[in-house]
Amino acid sequence: MKLKIGNIEEDKKNLNFETRTLKIKGDEGIIKTPIRGMNNQELKSKEKVPTEVSMMSDFSVIFRNFTSNESYKILTDNNYVKNLIAFIESYKIRMQHSSFIFSFLQPYQKVFNDIHFNKEKFLRISLNIQREAGLKYVGFPWLNAPSNEVIKLYDAYQRELNDQQEPIFTIDAGTHPLELEKIIEYVKKLNETGRVNFLGILYKKTRSALPSYDMLWEKLKDSNLGIILLNVDRESFNMDNLSSSHVQEFILGDIMVTKINRFFAGDNPPEPKPIQSNLKFFNQEDLRLLTINKFKDNSWINKVSNCFSKKDDIEHVLKNYMEAENDDLKKLILNSISKTHEFLTSSDEFKNSQKFIDSNETSEYIKGKNILSKNLIQIKSKKLTQFTV
Amino acid sequence: MKREFETLSDGSIIYNFNNFKEILSERGKNKNIILIEHVILALLNSIDKKPIYGRTMFMKQIFLTYNEILSGKNFKTQNPHFVPYYYGPFSFLVSKTIDDLELDGCIERFGLKNSKIETFIISKKGKGKYSKSVVFRKSMIIDEIKQKRIGWDQLGTEGILRYVYTYYPNFRNKSVIKNRFKEITWGAAGR
Numbered sequence: 151m152k153l154k155i156g157n158i159e160e161d162k163k164n165l166n167f168e169t170r171t172l173k174i175k176g177d178e179g180i181i182k183t184p185i186r187g188m189n190n191q192e193l194k195s196k197e198k199v200p201t202e203v204s205m206m207s208d209f210s211v212i213f214r215n216f217t218s219n220e221s222y223k224i225l226t227d228n229n230y231v232k233n234l235i236a237f238i239e240s241y242k243i244r245m246q247h248s249s250f251i252f253s254f255l256q257p258y259q260k261v262f263n264d265i266h267f268n269k270e271k272f273l274r275i276s277l278n279i280q281r282e283a284g285l286k287y288v289g290f291p292w293l294n295a296p297s298n299e300v301i302k303l304y305d306a307y308q309r310e311l312n313d314q315q316e317p318i319f320t321i322d323a324g325t326h327p328l329e330l331e332k333i334i335e336y337v338k339k340l341n342e343t344g345r346v347n348f349l350g351i352l353y354k355k356t357r358s359a360l361p362s363y364d365m366l367w368e369k370l371k372d373s374n375l376g377i378i379l380l381n382v383d384r385e386s387f388n389m390d391n392l393s394s395s396h397v398q399e400f401i402l403g404d405i406m407v408t409k410i411n412r413f414f415a416g417d418n419p420p421e422p423k424p425i426q427s428n429l430k431f432f433n434q435e436d437l438r439l440l441t442i443n444k445f446k447d448n449s450w451i452n453k454v455s456n457c458f459s460k461k462d463d464i465e466h467v468l469k470n471y472m473e474a475e476n477d478d479l480k481k482l483i484l485n486s487i488s489k490t491h492e493f494l495t496s497s498d499e500f501k502n503s504q505k506f507i508d509s510n511e512t513s514e515y516i517k518g519k520n521i522l523s524k525n526l527i528q529i530k531s532k533k534l535t536q537f538t539v
Numbered sequence: 540m541k542r543e544f545e546t547l548s549d550g551s552i553i554y555n556f557n558n559f560k561e562i563l564s565e566r567g568k569n570k571n572i573i574l575i576e577h578v579i580l581a582l583l584n585s586i587d588k589k590p591i592y593g594r595t596m597f598m599k600q601i602f603l604t605y606n607e608i609l610s611g612k613n614f615k616t617q618n619p620h621f622v623p624y625y626y627g628p629f630s631f632l633v634s635k636t637i638d639d640l641e642l643d644g645c646i647e648r649f650g651l652k653n654s655k656i657e658t659f660i661i662s663k664k665g666k667g668k669y670s671k672s673v674v675f676r677k678s679m680i681i682d683e684i685k686q687k688r689i690g691w692d693q694l695g696t697e698g699i700l701r702y703v704y705t706y707y708p709n710f711r712n713k714s715v716i717k718n719r720f721k722e723i724t725w726g727a728a729g730r
Binding site: 197240243469 | 693695705725
């Protein structure tokens with residue numbers, strides 16, 4: 151396994167960005183970052199798209215969050231664990247064409263509020279589940295504990311993996327920077343020995359974790375450690391609906407993995423909206439997710455359909471999008487088209503930005519994206535305020 | 540010589556011995572025909588290090604290779620005689636050829652038979668046989684098979700069944716699982 155820094159570029163004075171390219175040796179040659187990883191929900195979406203489509207990604211990620219009840223089941227319920235192993239195995243099979251398959255089994259933050267929750271047992275069983283499913287890369291969950299405890303547990307359990315298995319530790323970007331720093335020092339030491347090549351970071355909204363992101367960038371920018379940014383919001387509502395993955399590209403992260411949304415029985419259902427102000431598509435030109443009433447005319451139908459090899463199949467569905475207004479099954483199909491289209495075009499856009507970063511022309515790229523540029527500058531003013539408090 | 544034969548329900552034809560000998564000698568003259576075994580080996584060889592998981596997935600991929608890659612290209616192909624069956628399109632001839640290729644050592648099969656973890660991969664011998672086949676000389680379709688196979692593998696068994704049931708509704712009628720996949724039509728034309 152070889153990871154090597156391509157280029158690092160920063161501009162803290164004007165456009166306020168930090169970014170880098172990383173070269174990773176994969177099955178079929180060199181993979182470059184920043185890149186979009188494909189999660190299991192995106193792959194599931196493809197199933198519902200009424201045409202054939204290949205979603206190529208060098209990185210596939212199986213990500214599952216667990217409620218208190220589900221986390222408890224992992225500790226006690228044989229059948230639940232058996233089904234979870236089968237779930238991972240089935241996605242591992244479907245993701246076999248990616249060079250790297252990662253999995254992360256992560257309790258929700260609320261689970262840690264229960265002081266009786268046995269973190270070590272959860273860690274141990276979650277690792278066993280992944281090993282049983284035959285994964286090479288074994289994701290260590292974030293344990294929401296003081297750094298010395300995290301390091302102690304991570305170190306003890308990474309030693310239990312064999313030489314063919316590689317640990318991927320996970321940290322939460324919302325944690326206090328001083329605590330994170332100690333864990334990073336530990337991970338970097340293992341990185342130098344070649345034991346660890348990737349680090350999972352649970353995404354937090356950019357503005358709610360600026361000091362942590364700043365510290366992480368300073369500590370990791372020149373390390374040969376691939377940063378997998380997990381659970382990234384699909385869009386940033388406080389940043390003009392910019393795709394969060396494309397904002398994070400200029401803050402921290404090499405492999406961006408979008409958040410998997412789950413809805414629970416107790417959740418208040420979202421207020422019903424007309425389909426024109428609900429259905430969204432990724433607009434590659436300005437990196438925003440736009441509801442279809444924000445597009446000037448019906449040209450979005452052509453734009454979206456063009457991304458699929460059997461263009462006519464998708465065009466026909468999109469032309470009749472109004473039929474989904476009162477039909478949940480049709481809504482599901484439209485949302486699947488939206489997610490698949492976003493994956494394809496966003497992946498393409500990452501390839502485009504890599505060229506600029508590699509040739510020290512990141513400023514040119516950002517200047518060409520007005521809304522991104524405006525928002526990155528705004529983060530800077532926020533950053534200064536936070537540091538002076 | 541007058542040919543005597545009987546046609547089976549899947550469209551296969553049974554000839555008497557003399558007719559069969561005659562057909563074999565005709566086939567020997569026409570080396571450009573794509574046989575079922577060529578299609579099977581081409582599919583496995585397209586991504587030779589990655590297996591196809593599950594017999595249902597394998598059968599559906601062969602069906603789609605015929606219908607979405609080979610059809611309309613003016614190739615001479617051996618007719619696999621796909622018929623509607625319990626899990627959609629099925630060919631007894633393809634099933635038999637897979638078993639024969641395994642027995643001959645051209646395909647390696649691992650895992651429990653008829654389970655989702657049953658895997659099929661091309662062997663060294665299979666590669667040798669494939670390299671002498673007609674498909675091997677048609678680089679245009681090799682790339683297409685590779686590209687499509689990635690998409691089909693990504694669908695998983697459930698996904699490929701949904702795909703086949705959506706686009707080939709004629710093969711639904713005998714299926715024991717057809718109710719799992721609701722037909723959805725868009726537009727007044729009902730496409």
